[in-house]
Amino acid sequence: MKSDKISEFTTNRLSVYLRCLNKLAAAGETSISSESFALRFDLNSAQIRKDLANFGDFGVRGLGYPIDTLRENLIKILGLDRERHVGIIGAGRLGMALTDYYGLRRANFTVSALFDADPGKIGKKIGQVVILDIKDFSAAVKKYNIDVAVIAVPSSAAQIALQMVKQSGIKAVLNFAPVPLKSGPDIKVNSIDLTTSLENLSYFLAKSDDAKEG
């Protein structure tokens, strides 16, 4: 396995392949060639073969890829066969919305606890998930085996939250605060960048305005 050299672009494509395979499986299909797969989902067949070849020899000559086996392999490669425990920092509307977000559960991510500094919130529950005092973060990380932190605090508090996450030993972070965070080599921080997406929509609309006026 050459998986040491796998880039984030590759793993992101594996995610896409898995979603496409889920659709094919749901439609009752059992095997597919890289060419048909590429055509069907507007992908590149050479890229598909190259990406998958990093992890093994999944194709069967003349038959293509067996869909179920490939799905199981991708699930294993992406680590989706293991349950992950999530701690959400910030029990505002966003943090609460994420607590029962279907996308988390689908990726086998279970929210174990919410954290906040507001005494009025501490001790309350969102569904089954309790809001804990942010002061007890490190202890809770150990108690609940939390391995993913979600940062859902205002921008001004995000870097301090990340510092606390690092000190607790957590290695994977999903950041919703609209600021770039300084992380470091041993921790993976994925930011959900709403700003770029919004500004991209704004550009599209401005261009339409100009076309109308011009």
Added chain:
Amino acid sequence: MKSDKISEFTTNRLSVYLRCLNKLAAAGETSISSESFALRFDLNSAQIRKDLANFGDFGVRGLGYPIDTLRENLIKILGLDRERHVGIIGAGRLGMALTDYYGLRRANFTVSALFDADPGKIGKKIGQVVILDIKDFSAAVKKYNIDVAVIAVPSSAAQIALQMVKQSGIKAVLNFAPVPLKSGPDIKVNSIDLTTSLENLSYFLAKSDDAKEG
């Protein structure tokens, strides 16, 4: 202006440049060369010059880019100088969280209304924003000049929501439902893809597990 041929990659980079310029301006700096800019924010100087040259000649020989002028230009190019009116479809926790999300306001996006089908929610307010009956969507789009729709409904209802958005004449959509949506050429749909981000974190953690065990 060659802005007809501008790709989404370019506009996404313009967003990044703008954020970097905001930081420089906040630090009191007045001009910067493309080389220093690239070094400071881990960008590529040739790419910066090429991206900006699509929209005009912003550099001053020997002095680099004047920061305030370039910021003003990027704000105009990205259409951030005009207020956009947003309608959020789905008044669940996510829709409510987005109503007062700072990232929206910063991009000059004002939430004008929330929409839901639940009679128990219709008529209530989130801050200043009222929850309207989804049946009145088209009328409300006209009344409030809504030009951006945010889809914050469960996956199963997302495609129907998009259909309704298209019929109302809205051209820009931000989708939070974790499913790919079929849109069409006249409408811009940006999806916030939490799944890829989560699966990428999951891959990172699985690789760390394997390294420990191996």
